Amino acid sequence: xxxxxxxxxxxxxxxxxxxxxxxxxxxxxxxxxxxxxxxxxxxxxxxxxxxxxxxxxxxxxxxxxxxxxxxxxxxxxxxxxxxxxxxxxxxxxxxxxxxxxxxxxxxxxxxxxx
Amino acid sequence: xxxxxxxxxxxxxxxxxxxxxxxxxxxxxxxxxxxxxxxxxxxxxxxxxxxxxxxxxxxxxxxxxxxxxxxxxxxxxxxxxxxxxxxxxxxxxxxxxxxxxxxxxxxxxxxxxxx
Numbered sequence: 227x228x229x230x231x232x233x234x235x236x237x238x239x240x241x242x243x244x245x246x247x248x249x250x251x252x253x254x255x256x257x258x259x260x261x262x263x264x265x266x267x268x269x270x271x272x273x274x275x276x277x278x279x280x281x282x283x284x285x286x287x288x289x290x291x292x293x294x295x296x297x298x299x300x301x302x303x304x305x306x307x308x309x310x311x312x313x314x315x316x317x318x319x320x321x322x323x324x325x326x327x328x329x330x331x332x333x334x335x336x337x338x339x340x
Numbered sequence: 341x342x343x344x345x346x347x348x349x350x351x352x353x354x355x356x357x358x359x360x361x362x363x364x365x366x367x368x369x370x371x372x373x374x375x376x377x378x379x380x381x382x383x384x385x386x387x388x389x390x391x392x393x394x395x396x397x398x399x400x401x402x403x404x405x406x407x408x409x410x411x412x413x414x415x416x417x418x419x420x421x422x423x424x425x426x427x428x429x430x431x432x433x434x435x436x437x438x439x440x441x442x443x444x445x446x447x448x449x450x451x452x453x454x455x
Contacts, residue, residue: 257441268430269445322441329434329443333383
């Protein structure tokens with residue numbers, strides 16, 4: 227199995243600023259995904275992080291707001307840009323193992339925007 | 341596109357009573373199905389998953405789920421609920437390798453256990 231770490235674990239940010247969240251997996255994985263869980267809500271997929279190419283965004287999410295990088299098989303970053311209070315959420319990195327039938331969850335980054 | 345419906349937003353049961361949480365999915369191919377539990381302030385924990393084979397799946401903490409293709413359902417059950425089972429439960433469907441293995445989550449069912 228794989229262990230995922232995320233940095234930071236939580237942050238409080240001012241409106242209009244940006245925050246970059248890091249996701250590090252301790253072994254090679256195939257897919258890496260970024261999800262958002264707004265307060266009291268379910269998890270919503272933001273995008274699939276593709277190694278060495280642009281991320282694939284879900285409907286309602288755009289690259290300018292949520293730029294994503296994935297320079298290698300074990301690391302990805304998500305930036306939340308020009309933040310507003312509506313961006314206050316838990317941001318979660320999820321990856322799929324080489325066998326595809328395993329999902330690994332990061333601990334999440336709890337973001338509060340004032 | 342895949343989707344998941346959890347019809348019950350809140351469920352309250354007495355400790356020791358049986359539990360069934362409903363989950364219906366929509367997916368064009370054979371689905372990968374999951375149940376997760378999230379305690380307050382905690383991350384998601386996998387209870388069980390179904391990919392193929394026996395349609396009755398056993399999970400952790402005494403939970404089980406049954407895949408019924410004809411009903412597009414994957415309901416979660418537990419014969420006797422404990423107070424520590426109070427949490428939010430999420431059903432999810434995975435697209436599998438052909439669909440990039442994206443997970444789509446239901447809206448969740450909040451379980452309250454009365455002592």
